[in-house]
Amino acid sequence: MSKKIGILTGGGDCPGLNAVIRGVVKSAVIRHGWEVIGIEDGFDGLLDINKCRPLTLESVRGILPRGGTILGSTNRGNPFLFPMEENGRTVHVDFSDRAIENIRSLGLDALITVGGEGSLKIALELWKRGVPVVGVPKTIDNDLRETDFTFGFNTALETATDALDKLHTTAESHHRVMIMEVMGRYAGWIALESGIAGGADVILIPEIPYDIEKICQAIRRRCERGSRFSIIVAGEGAFPIGGDRLVAKGPDERNAIERLGGIGQFVAHQVEKCLEMDARVMVLGHLQRGGSPSTFDRALGTRFGTKAVAMVAAGQFGQMTCLKGRTIGTASIESATNALNTVDPDGEIVKAAEDIGITLGR
Ligand SMILES: Nc1ncnc2c1ncn2[C@@H]1O[C@H](COP(=O)(O)OP(=O)(O)OP(=O)(O)O)[C@@H](O)[C@H]1O
Numbered sequence: 001m002s003k004k005i006g007i008l009t010g011g012g013d014c015p016g017l018n019a020v021i022r023g024v025v026k027s028a029v030i031r032h033g034w035e036v037i038g039i040e041d042g043f044d045g046l047l048d049i050n051k052c053r054p055l056t057l058e059s060v061r062g063i064l065p066r067g068g069t070i071l072g073s074t075n076r077g078n079p080f081l082f083p084m085e086e087n088g089r090t091v092h093v094d095f096s097d098r099a100i101e102n103i104r105s106l107g108l109d110a111l112i113t114v115g116g117e118g119s120l121k122i123a124l125e126l127w128k129r130g131v132p133v134v135g136v137p138k139t140i141d142n143d144l145r146e147t148d149f150t151f152g153f154n155t156a157l158e159t160a161t162d163a164l165d166k167l168h169t170t171a172e173s174h175h176r177v178m179i180m181e182v183m184g185r186y187a188g189w190i191a192l193e194s195g196i197a198g199g200a201d202v203i204l205i206p207e208i209p210y211d212i213e214k215i216c217q218a219i220r221r222r223c224e225r226g227s228r229f230s231i232i233v234a235g236e237g238a239f240p241i242g243g244d245r246l247v248a249k250g251p252d253e254r255n256a257i258e259r260l261g262g263i264g265q266f267v268a269h270q271v272e273k274c275l276e277m278d279a280r281v282m283v284l285g286h287l288q289r290g291g292s293p294s295t296f297d298r299a300l301g302t303r304f305g306t307k308a309v310a311m312v313a314a315g316q317f318g319q320m321t322c323l324k325g326r327t328i329g330t331a332s333i334e335s336a337t338n339a340l341n342t343v344d345p346d347g348e349i350v351k352a353a354e355d356i357g358i359t360l361g362r
C-alpha cells in the first residue's frame with residue numbers, strides 16, 4: 001500500500017543529516033514507491049503547513065557530502081511549549097493539537113524525527129498522543145543511549161583532532177599551554193576521544209571534576225622531561241572539584257537552557273597562576289558541527305535513513321534506529337532518552353587515556 005511519510009530534523013545541526021534525508025527519500029521512493037514530505041525547521045514546521053514540501057529524488061540530488069540540513073533545524077522549537085509574545089513578554093503555549101492536526105491534514109502515515117534527546121523526547125510525546133513516529137538518533141555529543149554511536153559524532157571528532165594537530169605545532173614553538181574547549185554539555189565524549197586521538201596531555205570532562213593541582217603537576221613533569229609545552233582539551237561542561245559548570249549566557253525567554261562556555265579561559269587563568277607559563281585558549285565552537293560528513297557518518301546516516309523507512313513499513317513506531325556493533329537495529333525511544341549516555345569514569349576508554357599518561361585532573 002502506498003504511504004506518505006514526513007521527515008523533520010530537530011536540535012543542533014550536525015554533519016550527516018543530509019545523508020539521512022537522502023537515505024529516507026531514496027529508499028521510500030525507489031524501494032516502496034512512497035511519497036515523502038519534508039518539514040522545515042524542526043517541529044516549528046509542523047505548526048505551519050506552508051513549511052511542508054514534497055521531497056523527491058531531485059530534491060536530494062547532490063546533498064550527501066553537504067553539512068547541515070536542507071530542511072533547516074531549531075534547538076528551541078517545542079510544540080508542547082511554544083514560545084509566544086504576549087503583552088511584551090514571552091509565554092509558552094501548548095500547540096501540540098495543531099501539530100497533530102497538521103500531520104493528519106497532510107495525510108502523513110508516519111513521522112520520521114531525526115534529533116537528539118530533546119527532539120526525540122518531543123517525538124515520544126507525539127507518539128503517546130497517537131502519532132506514528134520513528135526516530136533517528138543524531139548529535140555530535142554522542143550522548144544518546146541504546147546506540148553505540150549517533151551520526152555526526154565521528155565528523156566532530158575528525159574536526160577536533162585536526163585542530164589539536166594544528167595547535168601542537170604552535171604550542172611547541174612558543175613553549176605554551178594550549179587549551180582547546182570543545183562541545184558536549186553533559187557528556188565528555190568529544191573531549192575524551194579527540195584528546196586521545198590528537199595526543200592531548202590533559203583531558204577535562206564533565207564526568208570527572210578536576211583538581212587544578214593535578215593538572216599543574218602533570219604539566220610540570222612534562223617540562224622536567226623536556227616537553228616545554230602542553231595541550232589540554234576541555235569539554236564545555238567540565239568543572240573543578242567543588243565548582244560548577246561555567247555558563248556563558250543564562251536561560252532567558254528565548255532559550256530554556258543556559259549556554260555553556262568559558263571553561264577554557266578559566267583553566268588558562270588557573271594554569272598561569274600556578275605555573276610560569278603562558279596559556280592560550282581556542283574555542284572550537286560551531287566548527288565542530290560543520291563541514292562535510294566523514295565516510296563513517298555518510299554511511300551511518302544512509303543506513304539509519306533506510307532503516308527508518310523499513311521501520312515505517314513494518315509498523316515499528318515509538319522506536320528509533322540504532323547501531324549495535326556493526327549492525328543496524330531498533331531501540332525504544334523511551335529507553336534511549338530517559339537518561340544520557342555519559343562517559344564512565346572507570347571505563348576502558350578513560351583507563352586507556354590514563355595508561356598512556358594523560359591526566360584527567362584526578
Ligand atoms: N527533556 C526534554 N523534554 C522535552 N523537550 C525537551 C527536553 N529537552 C529539550 N527539549 C526541547 O527539545 C528541543 C531540542 O532539544 P535540544 O536543543 O537538546 O536538541 P536535541 O534534539 O537534543 O539535539 P542536540 O542536543 O544534539 O542539539 C528544544 O526545543 C528543547 O526545548
Ligand SMILES: O=P(O)(O)OC[C@H]1O[C@](O)(CO)[C@@H](O)[C@@H]1O
Nearest residue numbers: 012075139140141183184185289
Ligand atoms: O548551537 P547552540 O544553540 O549554541 O547549541 C550548542 C549546543 O548544541 C550542541 O552542539 C549539540 O547538542 C552542544 O554540544 C552544545 O552545547
Ligand SMILES: [Mg+2]
Nearest residue numbers: 011116117118
Ligand atoms: Mg539535546
